[in-house]
Amino acid sequence: MEYSFAFSAIGTDWTVETAAALVPAVRTEILELVADYDAVYSRFRPDSGVARLAAAGGRLDLPDHGAALGRLYSTLYELSDGAVSPLVGDVLADQGYDAAYSLTPKSPTAPARPWDRDSLRWEGNVLTAPRPITVDVGAAGKGQLVDLVASVLDRFGVQYYLVDASGDMRHRGRRPLTVALEHPYDPTRAIGLVPLSEGALCASASNRRAWADGLHHVVDARTGCCVQTVVATWVLAPDAMTADALATALFLMEPEHLASTFDFGYVQVFSDGHARFSTALDGALFPP
């Protein structure tokens, strides 16, 4: 696509590629959307909605799309026996992935608080926390924002587009987009190619934002430990929120436990170099 609109949002670089130039109104709306999203969910700014919840607890009214995010987290929390949880925020912060980016673990790893009525109520688009609690939507938030940007483009009648949030992407095109799957240990190489026609492809890798020895941002809420056996995942799904969340979930649980609930394709790469993939991605990896 010939036209590219680039911006930074929620801590990463974004590009929106389209066949025709975006009118200023579309660009403005996208920038307002991502700024609003950041103002609610960013753990890294003291004035955000989730920062207020972390400081004092209480009630936080999310935008309308917060309800879908809550439903997805709730489903995954159940399917993963609590491994995928919006309450890993305190674990991440304790390990140094905090608002100050101290990158220094503060305490031994501890499990996240169980997600129940006493810790966090997520009803529709309203969050209620009896006590201060850190909510982290990192597993699915970026994907949801990709979808929300795409829906702005849909609303303005933009026919073909690619929304790319540094590797998490949603595409609607005349023909499939060829996407390389980045080698987990070598950004100059790819381990396979995926044709992305319509829908989303999201990646997650344990080396992203790696910090300290063996600590990284995919945390099992049940143990507080980081996940080391899976090193990279990719998920194809109709929407980016689902693809993003499942890419994280596949670090923590078996794909077959997700298969009855979600429609998706996946690749998992393990620390010993072997890979698992679903039939939808059969042939995507380069053969040995």
Next chain:
Amino acid sequence: MNQRQVPPLRTCCTVSVPHQVMTALAAASLLGSAGCAGPGGVAGSNSPDKTAASSSDPVTASAPDSGVTVKKYADGEYTQVGGYVSPGGNEEIGITLTVKDDVVTAVSTEPMPSNPTAKLYQERFSGGIQDQIVGVRLDDLAVEKVAGSSLTSGGFAQAAEKIKSEARK
């Protein structure tokens, strides 16, 4: 793709800290090139605390087609055994890189699963399993986008530099 077995010239020290696993793989990446991962044994010892001594001098004879440029890295196989802590306990992994004319021509890893979880992951299930991922240089591919997460950790880059300097002649 160079499939020739290069005799082990040097065995890097074996270690048991997490970043060393990453380091060995990073060396594969930063030395560059299409890795042709094939089956291959780990030349070094699996014992985490044992340091293997350097063996012979590096082979310096150039390959017939290598031209006149000076090589930065000694040809040979480099092996490391690394350990890491997974949620299921300690695991080890052996990694062997073959360097030829400043290019990594082969990468092989040997899992040494010591706990049931790691073994479980090796069981087959519907879909498919590939024993080894294979990297192809992005420069050699016609792609429009890349999905992944480029390495950003400064510590990782530093560790990789150390391995590069070890292989440097």
